[in-house]
Amino acid sequence: MKNFNSLLAAYMVFWAIVFIFQFTIARRQARAEAELEKLRQQFGK
């Protein structure tokens, strides 16, 4: 199929962007949860 590599590249880029976004959310969430836990311990909640 002509230009099949470009087609494949477009779909790979789509999934790469989605996974990078999900990964950054998970990382930020882990950091925020750790901070929240620390504050909760400080307040004995």
Add this chain to the structure above:
Amino acid sequence: MSPNRILWLVVKLIAALWMAAAGYAIFFVAPDESTMHAIQRIFYIHVSSAWTAGVAFFLVAVGGVLYLIKRDPRYDWAGLSAAETGFVFTTVVLVTGPIWAKPIWGIWWTWDPRLTSTFVLWLMYAAYLLLGTLVDDKQRRSVLRSVYGIFAFINVPLVFMTIRWWRGQHPSPVIAGAQPGSGLDPTMKAVLFLTWGATLCLFAVLMRSRYRLEVIRGETEELRQLAEDSAVAPASNRPFVSAVTPTGFAGRG
């Protein structure tokens, strides 16, 4: 496991299955376009991502209006989550477009009205996301973000109309405003709507995940404020007269 968690696991499963079905339809069900052939299949994810971004930015504006009326931070969090997710889908549009354009037009990019207005839209929501990092006060930040989110949405219908108002290099509309004699093959149309449904489902999963982060941040900010207040309280309870000494201000230590 809470019922809410089970519900979201089901939604995630539906999104995954729907995306798989859309992928199958794009590669194996949609007919080959007569002039562009395989590369035309980028259209399904390109257009679906653009429409999903439009829905996301509409939610940002709705969240902004609701926040300004009710002053409930949850609306601001929802708006912010929709903006970030919509920004991601606009990025997909701006990347997949040139991948299609290079073999068809022979160039990656041109300053055509549709392309330029989409790029401006991307910049506007990048500014929206930066806005939150510039203001420290929680309420001022939310108000500013809400007003800006409503204002930025004006560009969305403008982007939609560019290929209807001006003739540029971007292909003419094939849905909602197609010229007589043009349009989309019924199978292609079905695959496009199937892909858009899957993309919307994926958007819901990503936005919910981003919203959860904002909920945690909101709770953290509240506790941090409490910690700061309790650290300041003993100093403010000290007798004020001790601040002034015969030689001048001693300060509060």
